[in-house]
Amino acid sequence: MKFTDLGLNESLLKAVKEVGYTTPTPIQAQAIPVVIEGRDVLAAAQTGTGKTAGFTLPLLERLSETKPQMKKKQIRVLVLTPTRELAAQVADSIATYGKYMSYKSMVIFGGVGINPQFAAIKKGVDIVIATPGRLLDIASQDGIDFSAVETLVLDEADRMLDMGFINDIKKLMAMMPKKKQTLLFSATFSREIKALASGLLKDPVLVEVARENSTAGKISQVVYPVDKSRKRELLAQLIKTNDWKQVLVFTRTKHGANKVCKQLEEYSGIKAAAIHGNKSQGARTKALADFKEGRVRVLVATDIAARGIDIDQLPHVVNFELPNVPEDYVHRIGRTGRAGMKGEAVSLVCIDEHDLLKAIERFTKSNIKKVDLEAFRPDPSIEAEPIQNGRGGGKRGGGQRNGNRPSTSSGTNRRNKKPAKNKPANNKPENDKTPTEKKRKPRNPHAEKIGSNLQAKLDKLDKKSNNNRRK
Numbered sequence: 001m002k003f004t005d006l007g008l009n010e011s012l013l014k015a016v017k018e019v020g021y022t023t024p025t026p027i028q029a030q031a032i033p034v035v036i037e038g039r040d041v042l043a044a045a046q047t048g049t050g051k052t053a054g055f056t057l058p059l060l061e062r063l064s065e066t067k068p069q070m071k072k073k074q075i076r077v078l079v080l081t082p083t084r085e086l087a088a089q090v091a092d093s094i095a096t097y098g099k100y101m102s103y104k105s106m107v108i109f110g111g112v113g114i115n116p117q118f119a120a121i122k123k124g125v126d127i128v129i130a131t132p133g134r135l136l137d138i139a140s141q142d143g144i145d146f147s148a149v150e151t152l153v154l155d156e157a158d159r160m161l162d163m164g165f166i167n168d169i170k171k172l173m174a175m176m177p178k179k180k181q182t183l184l185f186s187a188t189f190s191r192e193i194k195a196l197a198s199g200l201l202k203d204p205v206l207v208e209v210a211r212e213n214s215t216a217g218k219i220s221q222v223v224y225p226v227d228k229s230r231k232r233e234l235l236a237q238l239i240k241t242n243d244w245k246q247v248l249v250f251t252r253t254k255h256g257a258n259k260v261c262k263q264l265e266e267y268s269g270i271k272a273a274a275i276h277g278n279k280s281q282g283a284r285t286k287a288l289a290d291f292k293e294g295r296v297r298v299l300v301a302t303d304i305a306a307r308g309i310d311i312d313q314l315p316h317v318v319n320f321e322l323p324n325v326p327e328d329y330v331h332r333i334g335r336t337g338r339a340g341m342k343g344e345a346v347s348l349v350c351i352d353e354h355d356l357l358k359a360i361e362r363f364t365k366s367n368i369k370k371v372d373l374e375a376f377r378p379d380p381s382i383e384a385e386p387i388q389n390g391r392g393g394g395k396r397g398g399g400q401r402n403g404n405r406p407s408t409s410s411g412t413n414r415r416n417k418k419p420a421k422n423k424p425a426n427n428k429p430e431n432d433k434t435p436t437e438k439k440r441k442p443r444n445p446h447a448e449k450i451g452s453n454l455q456a457k458l459d460k461l462d463k464k465s466n467n468n469r470r471k
């Protein structure tokens with residue numbers, strides 16, 4: 001299959017050629033023709049599969065096919081994403097692929113001034129890429145008109161639901177015209193996703209691809225057992241002795257990300273930047289740009305902030321702390337080894353995290369190689385303590401994932417029976433929501449019934465996505 005076989009116009013083919021893509025990825029080969037045809041699509045895919053081009057290319061093609069008269073504040077395409085980073089990335093893709101076409105697109109997300117966004121919409125845009133919270137704020141102040149929306153895309157729908165955006169999404173949907181094309185992308189298919197899909201999609205084409213990010217592929221994984229207090233030292237040593245030029249480091253908390261970043265710079269002279277929900281949008285964009293362009297060697301990120309980050313040829317991912325949810329491990333290490341490149345995922349694991357590691361190994365059906373570094377061998381007299389923060393421990397909106405969520409972060413608590421109280425405020429689990437967004441509660445997952453035809457399709461996807469995960 002070639003890009004020229006997919007029904008894309010010359011301008012798009014030229015742009016694709018310039019980016020250097022020679023062959024469509026499986027999701028592109030499946031999705032592009034049916035999206036151009038105008039069908040609804042339900043896609044089981046996550047980042048790393050080429051899904052962004054899978055929907056942006058055919059959307060641009062469709063836009064070029066008609067030229068309706070637009071009224072003030074009307075838009076033609078809406079893409080909803082869970083995070084600002086993903087929104088910015090989708091917008092980048094649209095700019096890249098659409099460089100030889102004339103249309104206007106803009107991103108809308110919170111954390112930046114709202115007035116310029118009102119003004120830009122008023123001037124006229126064709127494509128809006130937005131996070132749900134801010135878009136709803138604008139829509140409820142009459143700042144945007146959805147009555148001419150031709151295509152709606154829900155990208156990483158499971159993440160949006162996980163982040164408690166379901167009510168915002170429902171309110172936005174109520175403002176859209178009934179007759180439109182809808183594309184829903186999700187890595188997992190919880191009951192909530194099924195309910196959402198059943199309400200939105202009309203006779204969708206199912207598109208499914210194997211997870212390129214599955215841990216078995218081109219990503220080599222290694223665990224270094226080490227005491228918690230010596231992780232920073234070991235990280236600096238690994239970076240220096242292996243001469244790693246670009247490393248994405250994950251911590252569980254925003255506070256942890258700041259601390260690792262500061263210590264790497266202060267004690268080891270390694271240039272680092274942190275990226276998390278407490279940073280302003282400007283700081284996040286700058287950190288990412290500095291990292292991509294090599295001005296900063298280490299980017300320290302929390303799970304939510306790192307979602308959607310797309311860095312071509314990112315060679316090293318380090319889990320400074322293991323995530324509480326095994327599925328997040330797969331998402332994290334999927335940042336490397338993308339689009340056919342080789343990648344290395346390193347985890348620094350202290351005694352408190354042994355149960356988390358076991359849960360990850362169970363979930364990924366793999367036995368991750370352990371490397372015993374004599375100089376960093378853990379002190380056997382140190383006992384495990386409970387992990388006091390992280391996503392798995394907090395009250396999170398959203399559904400149970402399909403995977404096995406460990407009940408607690410560490411069960412091997414011999415010293416402290418109870419988790420410590422009064423944890424510091426800045427040690428809260430990462431959460432990307434604004435204060436208003438935090439108040440919005442996720443909805444009851446059992447609230448909706450699902451049409452039987454779609455239910456069968458969803459069950460099929462669900463089964464496939466679980467099977468893929470087990471592979």
Ligand code: AMP
Pocket residue numbers: 020021022023024025028046047048049050051052053310311312338339
């Ligand atoms: P995505 O799944 O959309 O986040 O894309 C993952 C990565 O694959 C991005 O870095 C894209 O630039 C890259 N990519 C997308 N389509 C292709 C293609 N057809 N050939 C090679 N790389 C691609």
